[in-house]
Amino acid sequence: MTHDHDLVLRPTAAQTEAALNPPAGRNGGDLVVETLAGLGATTVFGLPGQHALGMFDALRRSDLRYVGLRVENNAGFAADAYGRITGEAAPLLLSTGPGALMSLAALQEAAAASAPVLAIGSQVPAAGLGGGRHGYLHELRDQQASFRDIVKSVHTVRTPSQIPSAIAAAWQSALTAPHGPVWVEIPQDVLLAETTLPVVTALDATPDEVVPRPELTAVAAHLLAHAERPAIIAGGGVVRADASGKLLALAERLNAPVVTTFGGKGAFPWEHPLSLQSWLEDRHTTDFLEDADVLLVVGSGLGELSSNYHTFAPRGRVIQIEADAGKLESNHPALGIHADARLALTALLETAEPRPDRGDAERVRTVLAAVRDRIDAQQLTLEQQLLADIRAALPDDAPSFWDMTILAYWAWSAFDARRPNTMHSAQGAGGLGYGFPAALGAAAAEPGRPVLAVSGDGGAMYSLAELATAKQYGLDVTWLIVDDGGYGILREYMNDAFGEATGTELARPDFTALAESFGVPAVRTSPDALREDLAKALSTPGPSVVVLPAVLRMFAPTHL
Numbered sequence: 001m002t003h004d005h006d007l008v009l010r011p012t013a014a015q016t017e018a019a020l021n022p023p024a025g026r027n028g029g030d031l032v033v034e035t036l037a038g039l040g041a042t043t044v045f046g047l048p049g050q051h052a053l054g055m056f057d058a059l060r061r062s063d064l065r066y067v068g069l070r071v072e073n074n075a076g077f078a079a080d081a082y083g084r085i086t087g088e089a090a091p092l093l094l095s096t097g098p099g100a101l102m103s104l105a106a107l108q109e110a111a112a113a114s115a116p117v118l119a120i121g122s123q124v125p126a127a128g129l130g131g132g133r134h135g136y137l138h139e140l141r142d143q144q145a146s147f148r149d150i151v152k153s154v155h156t157v158r159t160p161s162q163i164p165s166a167i168a169a170a171w172q173s174a175l176t177a178p179h180g181p182v183w184v185e186i187p188q189d190v191l192l193a194e195t196t197l198p199v200v201t202a203l204d205a206t207p208d209e210v211v212p213r214p215e216l217t218a219v220a221a222h223l224l225a226h227a228e229r230p231a232i233i234a235g236g237g238v239v240r241a242d243a244s245g246k247l248l249a250l251a252e253r254l255n256a257p258v259v260t261t262f263g264g265k266g267a268f269p270w271e272h273p274l275s276l277q278s279w280l281e282d283r284h285t286t287d288f289l290e291d292a293d294v295l296l297v298v299g300s301g302l303g304e305l306s307s308n309y310h311t312f313a314p315r316g317r318v319i320q321i322e323a324d325a326g327k328l329e330s331n332h333p334a335l336g337i338h339a340d341a342r343l344a345l346t347a348l349l350e351t352a353e354p355r356p357d358r359g360d361a362e363r364v365r366t367v368l369a370a371v372r373d374r375i376d377a378q379q380l381t382l383e384q385q386l387l388a389d390i391r392a393a394l395p396d397d398a399p400s401f402w403d404m405t406i407l408a409y410w411a412w413s414a415f416d417a418r419r420p421n422t423m424h425s426a427q428g429a430g431g432l433g434y435g436f437p438a439a440l441g442a443a444a445a446e447p448g449r450p451v452l453a454v455s456g457d458g459g460a461m462y463s464l465a466e467l468a469t470a471k472q473y474g475l476d477v478t479w480l481i482v483d484d485g486g487y488g489i490l491r492e493y494m495n496d497a498f499g500e501a502t503g504t505e506l507a508r509p510d511f512t513a514l515a516e517s518f519g520v521p522a523v524r525t526s527p528d529a530l531r532e533d534l535a536k537a538l539s540t541p542g543p544s545v546v547v548l549p550a551v552l553r554m555f556a557p558t559h560l
Contacts, residue, residue, distance in 0.1 A: 022198050026061075028191040029054030031163040032120060033062040034200035036091050038164075039171050041118075043444055045079040047072050049095020051122035051138060054191030056093065064091075067444050067473060069437060070465035072099050076106025076117065077434050078441030080181075081401060083116040084424055085445040087242070089174040094121040096188070097138030100146070105431045107150050110181040112428025113263060114240050114324075116174040117181040119151070120167070126158055126187040143185060152180040158187070160195045168205040175207040177323035177340040179240055210323050212339035212347050220296070220319045220335060221352035227294035229316075229363075230256040230355070231276075235306065236263030237299015237323055237341040244268065244420040246345035247298065254355045256296070257364045259285060261306040262427050264299065266417030273361035277368065279413050281308055283558035284370040288363070292316050297334070299341040301327030305412075305427060309559040321345075375414075375555055382527060383410050383552050389531035390452070390480070391416060393538060398450045399424065399442050403435035405456030406488045406552040413555075433462025436479050440466060443475040450476050450538040457483040457508045464509075467518040470543035478537040478544045481511050484551045492554055515545040522547065 032055050036044065043065045048056045059066050069075040072094055079090035094100050100121040110117045123129065123143060124136040131141050140146070144154050153173040155166040163186065170182040224230050238247050238260075244267050251258050251274050258268045259276035268275055279285045286308045289295060293316040300306050301322065310331070318334035320327075321344040328336035337344055375384070387410055394400060396418040402408035402425040417423035424442075426434035439453035455463070460481045470477055482488075486505045494501040515522035522545035525533040530548060537544040 022196060026195050027054055027058065028160045028163060028186065028193050028195060029056070029058030030061060031160055031195060031197065031200060032167065032186070032191070033058045033064055035164045035167045035203065037062060037064060038200050038203045039168065039205055040088065041091050043067060043082065044091040044093055045069065045075045045082070045441065046093030047075050047095070047099060049099040049122065049138075051124065051188040052093060052095040052099070052191070054188070055120070055122070067440075067469070069440070069469050072102035073106045073433065074437035074463060074466050076103040076110070076119070077437040078444065079117045080106060080110040080113070080115040081424065081438035081441035082445045083110070083179070084113070084421065085399060085442045087116075089116040089118040089171050090441070092117055092119040094119060095138070096122045096124060096143065097140055099138075100143060104146065104150060105429070107147070107181045109426050109429040109431060109434060111150050111152070114178040114180055114236060116179040118167070118170055118174050118184070119181060120184045120186065122191060123185045123187040125189040129158070129187065144183070147183040150181065151183045153182045155182070155184045157184065157190060160190055160193055161197060163190075164200050164203060168203045172205040172207055177207070177210045177241065178237065209343065210338065210340045212321070212337050212344040214347065216335065216337045217344060217347040218351055220337065221348050223294045223317055223319065223335075224254050224256065224296060224348070225353040225355050227292075227355065228358070229292050230254055230294045230296065231289055231292035232256050232258040232296045232298065233261065233289065233300055233302070233306065234258055234264045234267040234298050235261040235300025237321075238264055238267040239299075239421050241299065241340050241342035242420070243342035243345050246342060246349060248272075250345055250349055250352065253349070253352060255357045255360045256355070257288070257360055259289065261300050262412040262425065265412070265415070265423040266420040270416040270418070274364060276364055279368075279371045280306055281413055281557060281559070282371050282374065283308070284367050284374065286312050286558070288367050290315055294319065297321065298345065299323070302331045307331065311559045378555055380553060380555055382550070383407070384414065386527060386530065386550075386552075387411060387415055390454075390534065393531050393535035394452055395450060395538070397422065398452060398538065400452040400454065401425070401435045401438040401442065403453075403455040403459035404430055404432050404489070405454065405459055405482060406492070406554055407454055407456075407482050409489060409554055411454075432459040435459065436463040436477070437466050439477045439479070440470055440475050443477050444473070448476065450478060452538065453477055453479045455479065455481050456488055457481060457485065457511070458487040458506055460511065461506075461508065464514065467515055467520050467543070471519050474542050476541055476543070478534065478546060480534065480546045480548065482552065483508065483511060483547055483549045488552060489554065511545060511547045520545055524549070
């Protein structure tokens with residue numbers, strides 16, 4: 001009989017010698033970076049601050065690559081994108097108080113989109129913890145409280161020896177499905193304290209598996225195989241779980257039409273005969289999904305955008321696979337299966353019998369034709385042409401990051417992502433300023449591959465400082481800025497609702513001149529020249545900016 005303690009690996013003589021004689025001059029910050037390296041991290045993002053200097057000093061004694069941004073929130077967006085692209089936990093190093101709080105909007109987006117971000121923030125000296133008013137610089141009564149409602153888990157360190165275990169626990173939490181941001185905080189004096197602890201080596205922080213219950217997948221497989229009109233909604237959980245291949249195999253076995261949510265773009269081939277694409281904000285698609293007698297929802301909570309603004313009312317049986325237990329049946333009664341999307345789809349593939357084709361592809365063609373007729377009747381050719389030009393200029397495997405702007409709203413429904421995990425936006429939390437700094441994080445994740453960022457002029461103003469970051473690190477990001485002189489989508493919303501817009505018009509800079517002042521090449525383009533200018537920028541190494549003056553319109557909603 002083997003006991004757990006029998007499996008503990010005994011150190012070699014060399015390892016024992018190294019542990020007994022650790023290098024001199026190390027501090028708590030070294031334990032942080034050693035732990036990150038031991039967990040497999042290679043790149044960290046952040047912005048230094050007085051209380052966090054112990055961590056930043058330790059970086060020069062490590063092999064970790066540091067990418068420093070100019071605003072903490074942008075550093076959070078960059079880490080978010082790095083986590084989405086690589087599937088690894090992205091370390092984010094922050095200082096106390098204002099520096100920490102500046103990251104909250106980015107961490108909210110990471111939470112909404114299930115992006116694994118490992119945020120490590122400093123704290124006031126340990127003697128100041130506990131809510132007393134000591135008057136330390138950056139002091140908050142309860143810094144954790146600001147993060148607790150956003151992140152998956154909070155981890156507090158009070159001594160150097162606690163650092164490796166706390167960071168390993170946070171790493172495991174961030175990468176257990178559903179992925180998400182976590183928060184670790186370490187007091188300034190703990191980071192600066194000299195340590196004679198052995199150098200941290202490899203740690204085991206293997207994520208927990210969220211495995212489906214077999215009796216539930218057996219029922220789901222039976223319902224789907226015997227459905228008259230099955231349909232599938234594929235959400236971001238399919239992309240995060242790298243389960244697109246499983247989804248395709250199951251859809252083809254069941255002859256089940258598939259629509260992807262905006263967070264699930266690329267989870268299913270756009271031109272596949274069973275693809276309903278992503279037209280969720282269209283009543284034709286909503287009607288089709290409501291008519292399904294068995295609806296499989298994978299990796300989506302059927303939130304506001306995925307339910308056509310909560311007008312979706314399914315009439316058939318709903319099966320919901322979701323790694324976030326809080327989302328199970330949160331909007332619609334269902335056979336709820338708490339599981340990672342990949343594991344659940346694998347179980348369905350093992351048990352579901354093939355379902356004969358009952359004209360399902362023809363039903364899909366009918367819906368898509370009705371959607372096209374509705375859009376074409378609105379004479380929005382400019383917007384559709386711009387998306388086509390962007391698609392033509394962007395290599396199929398190049399990721400794109402979209403800010404909250406009219407062209408992105410179009411892209412959610414109408415853009416062919418071509419590959420899984422290549423189209424990302426801030427539609428989870430819906431904050432401005434995501435596109436450009438997120439694209440920088442993606443470029444850091446995979447150097448040498450072009451990355452596209454798309455912003456409006458309003459959202460671009462949130463991120464202008466990061467032109468310096470792009471130039472400093474030579475990141476291969478092309479930033480398309482659609483300049484309409486204001487918050488275009490809010491202008492449209494207010495005009496529709498009130499007959500007049502307030503607070504939406506903006507004075508803005510000459511974006512091309514501004515980019516060039518950072519040493520970043522820029523071009524002012526036009527709708528006719530966009531495809532060529534964008535393709536040229538994307539094929540040129542290093543950062544670039546393409547400015548498109550244009551006033552765009554949204555297609556008419558169907559949920560009102």
